[in-house]
Amino acid sequence: MSSTELDEMIKALSHPVRRDILNWLKQPELYFSDQEHPLSFGVCAGLIDQKTGLSQSTVSAHLATLQRAGFISRKKVGQWNFFARNEEVITQFLSRLNEQL
Amino acid sequence: MSSTELDEMIKALSHPVRRDILNWLKQPELYFSDQEHPLSFGVCAGLIDQKTGLSQSTVSAHLATLQRAGFISRKKVGQWNFFARNEEVITQFLSRLNEQL
């Protein structure tokens, strides 16, 4: 993980809504039990929109930020986009921060 | 540590210069061996200014940000201000992040 990438990751975490999203995705069955599709796909954008209470376009941008940072992945199924945490990346980020901070 | 405080801490880390400063303060004897005063006081602001290459006022603001977040402490001795890491706070921050992320 380059220092530029690390920077992008920390910046991605520097907004409370994006941290909330990461947290919700940690336990989808707890926060998105109402999803029609299997949670194994991930959580679809619309439900995340709802949960934040922000506009669709705003949340879409937040999800893009988290994805660019590598924290989440997107899986497109039909007309839906499902998001899930990249646990390996998150683990790697935390250990990098533990070393370097 | 409240969620507001956590937010302030992450935001404080979201600037590369501020992370640099925290890193330099980890090994003052390595990065500030030219300091006239004992390094046990901490590192004085002027030397940090120099090392960043940014203006005095800019660095002063960065140091204030780090201090507000709790990551560093200031010790005033005569006309100098010495800064040092708050290791306990940093450790606490890291463990909080490890849990919550």
Next chain:
DNA sequence: ATTATATATTGCTATATCGCGATTTAACGA
């Protein structure tokens, strides 16, 4: 083909952050 749904993208405004030079404040020394 048309319509509906899901979501990304665009264009915009408002606010926050960064960096600087100039000024102020504080402490020291002559």
Next chain:
DNA sequence: TCGTTAAATCGCGATATAGCAATATATAAT
């Protein structure tokens, strides 16, 4: 008291970020 040094604070312009509504795009359903 006056000049010097250290560092905070102020005022400013430039850039980045956040939010929204509107639009575009892609898929699905009728």
